[in-house]
Every structure is written in C-alpha cells, then in structure tokens.
Amino acid sequence: LALTHPHFDHVFGAAAFPGAEVFGAVGVDAVLTRARDREELYADAVRNGLNETVARESADRLVPPRHLVSGEWTLDLGGGRQVLLANVGPGHTAHDLAVLVPGDPEVVFCGDLVEESGEPQAGPDAVPSHWPAALDRLLALGGEDALYVPGHGAVVDSAFVRAQRDALATRFGVSP
Ligand SMILES: [Zn+2]
Known part of the structure; x- marks a missing residue:
C-alpha cells in the first residue's frame, strides 16, 4: 500500500490489508501516530459525512507506514x-x-x-x-x-x- 498523504479518505481502511507492506512519505508515520492528529482525522471524516462509529473504528486502526520515502524509492x-x-x-x-x-x-x-x-x-x-x-x-x-x-x-x-x-x-x- 502506498499512502499518498495523511487525510482520512486516503488512509482509512489500510487495516483491511493485514500484513501488507505500507509505504508513505517520511513524516506520515508521525501524523498517524500522534493522538491529536488521529483525532483530527476522525473529526474531519465526521465533518465530511462519515458515520461516527465507522470513523472512530478507522481512526483507532490507522496503519502508520513501515517504509518511509524521502526522495525516491524504486520498488520491485x-x-x-x-x-x-x-x-x-x-x-x-x-x-x-x-x-x-x-x-x-x-x-x-x-x-x-x-x-x-x-x-x-x-x-x-x-x-x-x-x-x-x-x-x-x-x-x-x-x-x-x-x-x-x-x-x-x-x-x-x-x-x-x-x-x-x-x-x-x-x-x-x-x-x-
Ligand atoms: Zn487530501
């Protein structure tokens, strides 16, 4: 999985792919880990019409990328x-x-x-x-x-x- 940026509509749902190798730009890991930022993702999702229960579950199950990209990374x-x-x-x-x-x-x-x-x-x-x-x-x-x-x-x-x-x-x- 490649997370293009840390917005709810682009990172929620990654947990549906257990065991997947997750990539993101360096710094995304911190956003998805910090409690305050996770809460903001939840709030933004609800503001945009996502059901509160689904948004809560999704925010609680965010998957920070294990592979952090700075510059370029060729992946085979x-x-x-x-x-x-x-x-x-x-x-x-x-x-x-x-x-x-x-x-x-x-x-x-x-x-x-x-x-x-x-x-x-x-x-x-x-x-x-x-x-x-x-x-x-x-x-x-x-x-x-x-x-x-x-x-x-x-x-x-x-x-x-x-x-x-x-x-x-x-x-x-x-x-x-
Ligand atoms: Zn966005």
Missing part, C-alpha cells in the same frame, strides 16, 4: 514490474507521495496534489507556496505522455496537470 513488485515511489511534496500536505508505474503509457498516481472533480482542496495542513513546484516534479516524473491519476475525479493528461499547476500558482500568489 516481482514479475518484472518495478514502480517508483517519489516524495514530491510538500504541497497538498507536508507529506505527499506519488507513484510512477512504468509502461506504455506510464501512469502517475498523484494523490490530492491533482484533483479533477473540482478545485484542489487546500486545508490548514497544505503548503501552498510549494504546491506548484510539487506539480512540476509530478510532470518531470511522468513526462508529456503519461496518464495522471488524480486523488479525486477522472484520469487526466499532462496538459491538465500543467494548467492546474498554473492555476494553483495564481491562486496562491506563487511567482512562476
């Missing part, structure tokens, strides 16, 4: 398939992890650094000043022809990611 999945885990943040959060799956086309899992179904959500834990640069790193990973899988919404192309990068730079007042 066996069967001749390798994937690249890349700590491309901060941006959407302080701990944004992307996954590049080689192939034709290449596929980049972006987490919530990219959203297709609406404007990217920037909460109190976002790092807006660094967000556009994180999208530059995503684009460098995948290149022009990759498919980019956003955290929410439909798969997009590099032109969409570039446009969202520019929109975020304007929105947050980050010079190009």
Whole structure:
C-alpha cells in the first residue's frame, strides 16, 4: 500500500490489508501516530459525512507506514514490474507521495496534489507556496505522455496537470 498523504479518505481502511507492506512519505508515520492528529482525522471524516462509529473504528486502526520515502524509492513488485515511489511534496500536505508505474503509457498516481472533480482542496495542513513546484516534479516524473491519476475525479493528461499547476500558482500568489 502506498499512502499518498495523511487525510482520512486516503488512509482509512489500510487495516483491511493485514500484513501488507505500507509505504508513505517520511513524516506520515508521525501524523498517524500522534493522538491529536488521529483525532483530527476522525473529526474531519465526521465533518465530511462519515458515520461516527465507522470513523472512530478507522481512526483507532490507522496503519502508520513501515517504509518511509524521502526522495525516491524504486520498488520491485516481482514479475518484472518495478514502480517508483517519489516524495514530491510538500504541497497538498507536508507529506505527499506519488507513484510512477512504468509502461506504455506510464501512469502517475498523484494523490490530492491533482484533483479533477473540482478545485484542489487546500486545508490548514497544505503548503501552498510549494504546491506548484510539487506539480512540476509530478510532470518531470511522468513526462508529456503519461496518464495522471488524480486523488479525486477522472484520469487526466499532462496538459491538465500543467494548467492546474498554473492555476494553483495564481491562486496562491506563487511567482512562476
Ligand atoms: Zn487530501
């Protein structure tokens, strides 16, 4: 499992895969372990409509990643398939992890650094000043022809990611 960032809708449920090797950007482990942060994940889930009992169970069963990625990590999945885990943040959060799956086309899992179904959500834990640069790193990973899988919404192309990068730079007042 690759946890793209420590938000409830991207980390709840990991306990359903006992024995799985869990990866995350360095620092995610601390967020998922601290009582105050776990409580915030619970509260955010309930604010967003998750049933309180389910949210409580999920917050109590968070799985901190055992494998912490700083920089890049090539992971051999066996069967001749390798994937690249890349700590491309901060941006959407302080701990944004992307996954590049080689192939034709290449596929980049972006987490919530990219959203297709609406404007990217920037909460109190976002790092807006660094967000556009994180999208530059995503684009460098995948290149022009990759498919980019956003955290929410439909798969997009590099032109969409570039446009969202520019929109975020304007929105947050980050010079190009
Ligand atoms: Zn998120």
